[in-house]
Amino acid sequence: xxxxxxxxxxxxxxxxxxxxxxxxxxxxxxxxxxxxxxxxxxxxxxxxxxxxxxxxxxxxxxxxxxxxxxxxxxxxxxxxxxxxxxxxxxxxxxxxxxxxxxxxxxxxxxxxxxxxxxxxxxxxxxxxxxxxxxxxxxxxxxxxxxxxxxxxxxxxxxxxxxxxxxxxxxxxxxxxxxxxxxxxxxxxxxxxxxxxxxxxxxxxxxxxxxxxxxxxxxxxxxxxxxxxxxxxxxxxxxxxxxxxxxxxxxxxxxxxxxxxxxxxxxxxxxxxxxxxxxxxxxxxxxxxxxxxxxxxxxxxxxxxxxxxxxxxxxxxxxxxxxxxxxxxxxxxxxxxxxxx
Amino acid sequence: xxxxxxxxxxxxxxxxxxxxxxxxxxxxxxxxxxxxxxxxxxxxxxxxxxxxxxxxxxxxxxxxxxxxxxxxxxxxxxxxxxxxxxxxxxxxxxxxxxxxxxxxxxxxxxxxxxxxxxxxxxxxxxxxxxxxxxxxxxxxxxxxxxxxxxxxxxxxxxxxxxxxxxxxxxxxxxxxxxxxxxxxxxxxxxxxxxxxxxxxxxxxxxxxxxxxxxxxxxxxxxxxxxxxxxxxxxxxxxxxxxxxxxxxxxxxxxxxxxxxxxxxxxxxxxxxxxxxxxxxxxxxxxxxxxxxxxxxxxxxxxxxxxxxxxxxxxxxxxxxxxxxxxxxxxxxxxxxxxxx
Numbered sequence: 302x303x304x305x306x307x308x309x310x311x312x313x314x315x316x317x318x319x320x321x322x323x324x325x326x327x328x329x330x331x332x333x334x335x336x337x338x339x340x341x342x343x344x345x346x347x348x349x350x351x352x353x354x355x356x357x358x359x360x361x362x363x364x365x366x367x368x369x370x371x372x373x374x375x376x377x378x379x380x381x382x383x384x385x386x387x388x389x390x391x392x393x394x395x396x397x398x399x400x401x402x403x404x405x406x407x408x409x410x411x412x413x414x415x416x417x418x419x420x421x422x423x424x425x426x427x428x429x430x431x432x433x434x435x436x437x438x439x440x441x442x443x444x445x446x447x448x449x450x451x452x453x454x455x456x457x458x459x460x461x462x463x464x465x466x467x468x469x470x471x472x473x474x475x476x477x478x479x480x481x482x483x484x485x486x487x488x489x490x491x492x493x494x495x496x497x498x499x500x501x502x503x504x505x506x507x508x509x510x511x512x513x514x515x516x517x518x519x520x521x522x523x524x525x526x527x528x529x530x531x532x533x534x535x536x537x538x539x540x541x542x543x544x545x546x547x548x549x550x551x552x553x554x555x556x557x558x559x560x561x562x563x564x565x566x567x568x569x570x571x572x573x574x575x576x577x578x579x580x581x582x583x584x585x586x587x588x589x590x591x592x593x594x595x596x597x598x599x600x601x602x603x604x605x606x607x608x609x610x611x612x613x614x615x616x617x618x619x620x621x622x623x624x625x626x627x628x629x630x631x632x633x634x635x636x637x638x639x640x641x
Numbered sequence: 642x643x644x645x646x647x648x649x650x651x652x653x654x655x656x657x658x659x660x661x662x663x664x665x666x667x668x669x670x671x672x673x674x675x676x677x678x679x680x681x682x683x684x685x686x687x688x689x690x691x692x693x694x695x696x697x698x699x700x701x702x703x704x705x706x707x708x709x710x711x712x713x714x715x716x717x718x719x720x721x722x723x724x725x726x727x728x729x730x731x732x733x734x735x736x737x738x739x740x741x742x743x744x745x746x747x748x749x750x751x752x753x754x755x756x757x758x759x760x761x762x763x764x765x766x767x768x769x770x771x772x773x774x775x776x777x778x779x780x781x782x783x784x785x786x787x788x789x790x791x792x793x794x795x796x797x798x799x800x801x802x803x804x805x806x807x808x809x810x811x812x813x814x815x816x817x818x819x820x821x822x823x824x825x826x827x828x829x830x831x832x833x834x835x836x837x838x839x840x841x842x843x844x845x846x847x848x849x850x851x852x853x854x855x856x857x858x859x860x861x862x863x864x865x866x867x868x869x870x871x872x873x874x875x876x877x878x879x880x881x882x883x884x885x886x887x888x889x890x891x892x893x894x895x896x897x898x899x900x901x902x903x904x905x906x907x908x909x910x911x912x913x914x915x916x917x918x919x920x921x922x923x924x925x926x927x928x929x930x931x932x933x934x935x936x937x938x939x940x941x942x943x944x945x946x947x948x949x950x951x952x953x954x955x956x957x958x959x960x961x962x963x964x965x966x967x968x969x970x971x972x973x974x975x976x977x978x979x980x981x
Contacts, residue, residue, distance in 0.1 A: 354906070526905040548905030560900025565866040565888030566694070568917035575915045577908035 304331045304340060307613055308371045309400035315356055318553045319624070323356070324372075324617045331405045339394075339408050340382040343636045346399030346613075347375035347426040348620040350459075350524070353552040372400045375431055377414065377422050379640050388413060393640065395425055402613050402636050420598060421607075422639050427460045427631030428605050429594060431580055436464035436522075437590040438583030439544035441472075443576045444520045446542075448473035453514060453533055455479075456524030457498065458486035460631035461546060464594075465522045467603050470494045478513045480506065480529065482626040489629055493604040506532040517541075526550050526558070534567045543575040552624065606630030644671045644680060647953055648711040649740035654696055658893045659964070663696070664712075664957045671745045679734075679748050680722040683976045686739030686953075687715035687766040688960040690799075690864075693892040712740045715771055717754065717762050719980050728753060733980065735765055742953050742976050760938060761947075762979050767800045767971030768945050769934060771920055776804035776862075777930040778923030779884035781812075783916045784860045786882075788813035793854060793873055795819075796864030797838065798826035800971035801886060805862045807943050808934075810834045818853045820846065820869065822966040829969055833944040846872040857881075865890050866898070874907045883915040892964065946970030 305328060312325040334340050352374060355366045366372045376399030380392045385408030388394065394411035398404045414425055427433060439461075440446045452469040456462040457479025466477045476496040481487050483500060490498035497513035510532045519541055521533035526548025533543065551558040567573065597603035608628035610619035616634045623632045645668060652665040674680050692714060695706045706712045716739030720732045725748030728734065734751035738744045754765055767773060779801075780786045792809040796802040797819025806817045816836040821827050823840060830838035837853035846868045859881055861873035866888025873883065891898040907913065937943035948968035950959035956974045963972045 354910075523905070530905065545905050545908040547909070551905060557902040558905070560902055560904035562897040562900055564900035564904075565863070565870065565885050565891060565898070568885040568915065569887070569919060570694075570917070572917040572919050572922060574917075575908065577910070577912040577914075579909060579912050582912060 303333065304403060304405060305329070306331060306401050306403045309613070309616055310370060311356065311366045311368050311372055313368060314358070315553075317555045319353070319356060319621060321617055321621070326614060334382060334384045334405050337385050337408055338405055339380045339385055339388050339411060340403065340405050341378040341394060341396060341398065341411060342381045342403045343376045343378040343396075343399055343401065344393075344639060345377055345423045345426060345636060346616060346634045347431075348616065348623050348632050348634060349374070349432070350547055350549050350552065350623065352620065353549075353624060373397050374399050375426050376400075376636075377425050378404075380411070383408070393422060395430070400613070400616050420595065423607060423609075423631070423633045423635075424598070424605065426633055427607060428464055428598065428603070429591060432460035432631060433464050433594055434583065434587060434590050435546060435578065435580040436461045436468055437594070438580060438586050439522055439546050439578045440465050440468050440520070442583060442586065443578045444522060444542045444544040445574075446472065446474075446520055449475050450519035451476040451478070451514060451516065452520045452522065453478045453480075453510065453518045453536065454522040454524070455501075455529040455533070456547065456549060457481050457490055457495065458629050459524060460628075462522070462524055463490075463493065463604075463606070463630055466490065466495050467493060467597075468594075469520075471597060471602060476514060476516075476518070478510070478518065480509070480525070486629055489606070501529070507535060510536050520544075522546060524549060530561050534561050534564070534573065537571060537573055539571045541571060541573050543573060544578045545575060546578045549624070608632045610634045612636070642673065644673070644743060644745060645669070646671060646741050646743045649953070649956055650710060651696065651706045651708050651712055653708060654698070655893075657895045659693070659696060659961060661957055661961070666954065674722060674724045674745050677725050677748055678745055679720045679725055679728050679751060680743065680745050681718040681734060681736055681738065681751060682721045682743045683716045683718040683736075683739050683741065684733075684979060685717050685763045685766060685976060686956060686974045687771075688956065688963050688972050688974060689714065689772070690887055690889050690892065690963065692960065693889075693964060713737050714739050715766050717765050718744075720751070723748070733762060735770070739976075740953070740956050760935065763947060763949075763971070763973045763975075764938070764945065766973055767947065768804055768938065768943070769931060772800035772971060773804050773934055774923065774927060774930050775886060775918065775920040776801045776808055777934070778920060778926050779862055779886050779918045780805050780808055780860070782923060782926065783918045784862060784882045784884040786812065786814070786860055789815050790859035791816040791818070791854060791856065792860045792862065793818045793820075793850065793858040793876065794862040794864070795841075795869040795873070796887065796889060797821050797830055797835065798969050799864060800968075802862070802864055803830075803833065803944075803946070803970055804934075806830065806835050807833060807937075809860075811937060811942060816854060816856075816858070818850070818858065820849070820865070826969055829946070841869070847875060850876050860884075862886060863888070867891055870901050874901050874904070874913065877911060877913055879911045881911060881913050883913060884918045885915060886918045889964070889966075948972045950974045952976070
């Protein structure tokens with residue numbers, strides 16, 4: 302019996318800010334799974350800022366989505382039919398195969414999730430998944446965080462940012478400063494242990510950062526780019542380190558984005574080290590990351606928040622709202638209740 | 642008997658391009674040396690691009706020169722009178738005490754030069770001195786050069802750039818590409834073993850670099866900034882590395898200098914590592930650097946060129962011409978004949 306799936310296709314490459322017209326929800330019939338395949342019914346799918354890059358051609362963080370084809374992205378689901386000895390029916394799996402409600406996939410294209418019965422399945426898309434590992438690798442490897450460092454993270458109330466700030470605190474940062482886009486988010490950052498936090502709408506980032514971190518910082522974890530990066534380069538100490546993880550302030554730009562001002566002279570005078578970060582380079586850290594972070598969650602030392610939209614039809618609103626900063630913590634689209 | 646010295650003082654902080662009026666040559670009488678002091682008669686002094694930074698207040702590569710005071714900079718000289726048991730009369734020394742013809746100095750402020758009778762004394766200001774060590778540390782440590790890397794260096798016919806390119810060649814670079822500011826310099830770069838070289842006046846740096854390095858590069862050693870840095874970020878491979886050593890294209894800027902375009906997205910998509918370089922962080926490399934490089938010079942594997950201006954009164958023209966790129970190799974001002 303053929304399998305009916307609902308899928309989001311890329312309808313058009315946006316110019317500037319994406320709109321709902323750039324996406325199309327279509328119904329597709331798939332044949333029954335072949336030998337070695339499984340049918341996965343998705344429980345939740347991820348929308349992430351980096352996906353804005355997959356909508357365009359040119360330098361991006363992952364292969365661009367093709368116009369007229371299904372978009373790809375992280376999701377967790379349950380195997381409802383299996384023709385592979387490796388992945389049993391009923392298994393909970395992580396895939397890169399949403400945005401859709403059900404998919405017929407090669408068994409090799411899914412990863413079985415370990416039993417974490419006490420933790421929500423969706424954490425595998427956030428704090429225990431790609432965003433969490435991004436924070437881990439960016440802070441500890443790329444930015445070479447050391448105990449006693451003062452850390453500034455932008456987009457601090459997002460999935461990656463909130464992990465970065467808390468990881469830094471738990472590993473002995475002397476200060477953790479975060480920027481976010483609303484008073485609620487700022488309040489939440491203070492709640493979860495940030496030393497200082499500010500709403501970047503409240504003034505020039507440079508001034509707000511100087512107020513929040515009057516003694517400067519050693520590490521900057523950048524999710525935002527633009528004015529935030531400018532301000533951070535100014536606030537960094539000699540031998541400061543920057544992980545460039547994202548630049549959401551420029552994702553909808555239609556012209557080339559201006560770079561940080563006085564870049565060369567700041568880089569030299571302070572011998573800064575600025576490094577680009579993609580999580581795919583750092584999967585070797587997955588073991589230590591998972592063990593440590595799941596421990597922190599279980600012990601209550603690490604706060605986790607999610608913003609959940611319900612239903613596949615709301616995947617596009619979730620994504621567009623994410624780009625506008627509507628989420629606190631990980632933005633997730635729930636497609637089915639958590640399995641028992 | 643008091644010692645009469647001629648000294649260059651900073652007369653004014655320039656706005657934009659420095660002019661001769663920003664400097665003043667004055668005659669000063671110094672008292673006889675006190676206990677622990679030496680009198681050094683300079684043989685040659687260095688003018689370097691970084692000195693433009695010492696003319697201004699604010700983020701710089703070294704302490705700013707004070708208006709109305711003598712300027713400082715590397716020089717080699719001979720001790721003509723000594724009241725220190727550590728530094729005998731007649732010793733050849735390196736000091737940071739030019740721009741002047743004679744200076745009364747603490748013995749601790751001079752470094753005795755090893756006997757290198759076969760090599761010109763002025764090499765201690767260039768290929769065997771600060772610029773050479775800058776090239777060494779920037780290429781091998783900061784940019785983490787590895788055998789087989791393709792290297793691009795801007796300002797390649799300068800003291801630092803010509804060392805970088807040749808060091809890379811001698812350590813097994815797959816390609817060494819240089820940019821310079823005149824056909825003569827480009828011809829010289831080809832002569833001394835650069836795989837490809839171009840005159841940046843001949844078109845857009847981006848296009849010239851694409852032609853010279855069609856397969857891209859692994860390492861960029863930046864002496865120029867601006868359009869060169871933009872072009873290099875575009876040409877770098879995934880995991881490419883950049884040492885930011887200088888930014889001569891922006892040294893006379895009167896407003897904030899725009900940064901590299903699309904910086905964040907390039908940094909992330911290619912996971913580039915960009916690091917600022919100041920030679921003072923890397924003095925621990927001095928031993929291996931001196932030994933290897935003096936060996937390369939003696940064996941004829943490393944070409945050295947100097948541009949020499951004669952006389953203290955020509956120090957300012959030398960410096961101003963340096964900023965315009967009039968030199969090939971190290972720019973030196975000779976104040977006296979080499980001692981026997």
